[in-house]
Every structure is written in structure tokens, then in C-alpha cells.
Amino acid sequence: MGMETSAESPVPVRTVLQLVGGWITRLGRIWVEGQVTDLNRRGGTVYLTLRDPVANMSVRVVGPRAVFDNPAVADGARVVIHAKPDFWVNRGTFSLAAIEIRAVGLGELLARLEHLKRVLSAEGLFRPERKRPLPFLPHRVGLICGRDSAAERDVLENARRRWPSVRFAVEPVAVQGSYAVGEVMAALEKLDGDPEIDVIIVSRGGGSLEDLLPFSDEALVRAVAACRTPVVSAIGHEQDTPILDLVADVRASTPTDAAKRVVPDVREQLELVRQLRDRGRRCVGGRLEREQAWLSAIRSRPALADPVREVERKAESVVALRDRSRRALDGALTRAGGELEHTRARLLALSPAATLKRGYAIVQRPDESVVRSADDVAENDTLAIRLSDGRVTVTVTGTGSH
Structure with missing residues (x-):
């Protein structure tokens, strides 16, 4: 709990220092690690400064010579000190009263x-x-x-x-x-x-x-x-x-x-650039040589070496195909004409007109249906008789069979 003070009711310095000393005393004995500096032996008492190894902080340490009677305790040494925090009320200073000191060995580090x-x-x-x-x-x-x-x-x-x-x-x-x-x-x-x-x-x-x-x-x-x-x-x-x-x-x-x-290294990088440049040149040169060889091979082919001869060969092929198609067409037309004449002759041979020319006639009813038997007509029926050169209309007067 804080002390009640004011400008009208201040406390004396001794009271403040005594309170601070009381608070510090409550810490009890502690182990502290640090680096020894300003080591000073005077009579039976040893004084030194224990510096923090990382931060720019230090504390004063006081102890009897017997506690520090260790060859490893020297300026710059890393040590661990068992000490009691102490506050000098009369001077208002803080220090550690050393009880035991140990050097931090290599194995511990x-x-x-x-x-x-x-x-x-x-x-x-x-x-x-x-x-x-x-x-x-x-x-x-x-x-x-x-x-x-x-x-x-x-x-x-x-x-x-x-x-x-x-x-x-x-x-x-x-x-x-x-x-x-x-x-x-x-x-x-x-x-x-x-x-x-x-x-x-x-x-x-x-x-x-x-x-x-x-x-x-x-x-x-x-x-x-x-x-x-x-x-x-x-x-x-x-x-x-x-x-x-x-x-x-x-x-x-x-x-x-x-x-x-x-x-x-600039020399190594320049050498690397040179090597890559040479490699690039070889790659491009090889590609150009391959393309040149390919182009030469293409140009040596007949189609490019003598293009007119190839056109003439194609023209000869076209003429031959044209003549062949003409012969094939003429043959097809000739065969078709023969077949047409043969078919025409057959049609003429089978045509009723040819039969009529030989003296035969076709008897038809008014509806143009053909009379095939005498039994199919009756007396007084009107019939049409078709001859090779005309038609005749007759009336049936009688029927009979052979």
C-alpha cells in the first residue's frame, strides 16, 4: 500500500530509505549471473562490479576475501554469485552481499x-x-x-x-x-x-x-x-x-x-557470359546449317530443280487422260446405240401395229376394252374394230363359236 504524502505532510529522507531497504530485504538470498569487472581487494573485503552480459546494466557486489579466494574470479570472468540484496540506508546505495561465488566453467556454458x-x-x-x-x-x-x-x-x-x-x-x-x-x-x-x-x-x-x-x-x-x-x-x-x-x-x-x-566474381561472370555466348553461337550456327542442308535438298528435287518439266509432264498426263476419256465415252455411246437399236427392233417385233399389218384386227367395246371371246358380246352391241390403217364401228347381229 502506498504511503499517504503531500506537500503539507511530507516524510523525511530516512523514512523513505528505510522503507526501500525493507522492501529490498524481502527479496531474500538469490543467485545472480554476470561478468566480473572493476575487481578490487582492500584488506579483508573484496569489491567488484557485476555486469549483465547483454544489457548495459551492473550492480555493486561486496563480500569477504574468503568468499572470493578463487583463482578463476578475475576481471572479465563469468560467475554465479549467491548473494543477499542489501541497501545502505545511510548512503542510499544498493549492493549485493556475496555469500558464495562460483565461476561458470566451459562445460556449464x-x-x-x-x-x-x-x-x-x-x-x-x-x-x-x-x-x-x-x-x-x-x-x-x-x-x-x-x-x-x-x-x-x-x-x-x-x-x-x-x-x-x-x-x-x-x-x-x-x-x-x-x-x-x-x-x-x-x-x-x-x-x-x-x-x-x-x-x-x-x-x-x-x-x-x-x-x-x-x-x-x-x-x-x-x-x-x-x-x-x-x-x-x-x-x-x-x-x-x-x-x-x-x-x-x-x-x-x-x-x-x-x-x-x-x-x-566479375571474372567468373564474364567467363560464364562468354561461354553462354559461344554456346548460343554454336546452337544458332548448327540450326542454320541444318536448315541450309534441308533447303538444298528441297531445291535439288525435280519439282524445284526443273519446274517446267514437271508442268509439261502434268500436261501430258492431262492430255492422255482426256484422250482416254474420249475413247471411253465413244465406246460407251457406241455400245449404248447398239443396245438401243436392238431394243427398238424387239419393240417393233412385239408391237400390235406390226400384227395388224399382217391382217389382224382388234375388237374393242365403246369403253376401249378388248373383246377376247364371242361370249363376251351380245346382239345389237356396238363394237369398234381397229385395223392397221383405221377404225370401223359395227353392230353385232349374231354370235357363235367355231
Whole structure:
């Protein structure tokens, strides 16, 4: 619950400090990890500053010499301290009263890094499908490296040797120590927000595991994973593998290798262009030769070599077909004429007119029906007798049979 104060009823400084001291005391004993700086031994008491390995924050630590009587405790060492938070009311200062101190060994660091790798891998930050390809020829390259470092020279010199017109935006940062993570993350955010930057290289030379620890920091690794710009990791030498190598889009074994991966070699590209040009010429030349051979073969054929002779041959064929059709038509007409005469003769032979000319007659009733028997007529019937040269009308006077 807050203290009721006002301008008319303020509280003295001692009361405020005593309250703060009471709140801090409630924390109890805690384990704190950090990096030792400003180590100072005076008499039986040891004073040091415990700096956060990532953020620019620190706390004062005080303890008896016996607690710090450990050769591994030195400036720059990573330690874990069991301490009690303490607030000096008289001075208004905060510190940690050390009870026990342990140096963070190499095995413990490796175990922590392996645990962090498993956590990040389970989240999918190392999956190959999330890694982005590098541009063929970047418009501008962002470089995060140490100030005036050999890694910077290796990247710049090798990149410009391969492609002289390549442009860089260099962000010098601390690449080890307590300030490294914060400065690298700030430079990364700046370059990732620049639309002209097509690829970012994070580079530094080799070093011990402790020196490369900033590049295995979880906050930095997640910042690289969140970048929209492809990131190339070139940390240390071939055998050095900080976690940044696993999350970066491309892992380069050295700064020189990073320059080779990011920038193409102009000589190699010119040679490739020459080879492709020669290949194109050979393909086009071969195609033209094949088409020329085909055209020559077509022109050598009789239809194109002597087109008039082909027309004459076709004309002769037309004449022969015409004569053949005429002969066939004449033969057909002759046969048809003979058949017509034969049919005409048969018709004449079978015609009633021919029979009438021989003296016969046809007897018909008024309705022109033919009388075939004497029994078919009666007396006084009127009949018509048809002769070869006319007709005669008669009246029946009597009937009888032979």
C-alpha cells in the first residue's frame, strides 16, 4: 500500500530509505549471473562490479576475501554469485552481499548453449525452408563488424576484388564483452530498416568460446530470425559454430567466405557470359546449317530443280487422260446405240401395229376394252374394230363359236 504524502505532510529522507531497504530485504538470498569487472581487494573485503552480459546494466557486489579466494574470479570472468540484496540506508546505495561465488566453467556454458539450441530448434528457427536466398548482385551490403577489425578488411577487400562497384554500409560495433549484444542488435535493426540494403553480414574474427558468447545470445538470435533482410553469419573460423550460424540464412566459414558468397566474381561472370555466348553461337550456327542442308535438298528435287518439266509432264498426263476419256465415252455411246437399236427392233417385233399389218384386227367395246371371246358380246352391241390403217364401228347381229 502506498504511503499517504503531500506537500503539507511530507516524510523525511530516512523514512523513505528505510522503507526501500525493507522492501529490498524481502527479496531474500538469490543467485545472480554476470561478468566480473572493476575487481578490487582492500584488506579483508573484496569489491567488484557485476555486469549483465547483454544489457548495459551492473550492480555493486561486496563480500569477504574468503568468499572470493578463487583463482578463476578475475576481471572479465563469468560467475554465479549467491548473494543477499542489501541497501545502505545511510548512503542510499544498493549492493549485493556475496555469500558464495562460483565461476561458470566451459562445460556449464556448453550445456546452456545446447539447451538453448534445443529450445530454438523446437520453435523452428533452424528449419531450412525458412531461410531466404541471397540476391545475385546486391544493390548495397550491410556489414556489422568490429571497429577497424581484420574481419572488416577481409570482407571489404575480397568483395571489391570480386566486384569493384559493390557498395557497403559498415556498422562498427563491439564484438565481445557486455556491450556486444546491444550494439549488434541496434546495428541489425538499423540496416534491416534501410530499403537499400539487400543483404546483411555479421562478421568477426576467431576467438575463445567466451569471446563468441554474444553471438549465441538468445535475444540476438531471435532478432536475426525476425529480420526481413537475408543475414549472413561469418563468425570466427570454420570450427567456431555460435548459434547465430544456425539461424542465419547463410553460414559462412570465415569473413572471406562471406564476401565470396554475397558478391559474385566479375571474372567468373564474364567467363560464364562468354561461354553462354559461344554456346548460343554454336546452337544458332548448327540450326542454320541444318536448315541450309534441308533447303538444298528441297531445291535439288525435280519439282524445284526443273519446274517446267514437271508442268509439261502434268500436261501430258492431262492430255492422255482426256484422250482416254474420249475413247471411253465413244465406246460407251457406241455400245449404248447398239443396245438401243436392238431394243427398238424387239419393240417393233412385239408391237400390235406390226400384227395388224399382217391382217389382224382388234375388237374393242365403246369403253376401249378388248373383246377376247364371242361370249363376251351380245346382239345389237356396238363394237369398234381397229385395223392397221383405221377404225370401223359395227353392230353385232349374231354370235357363235367355231
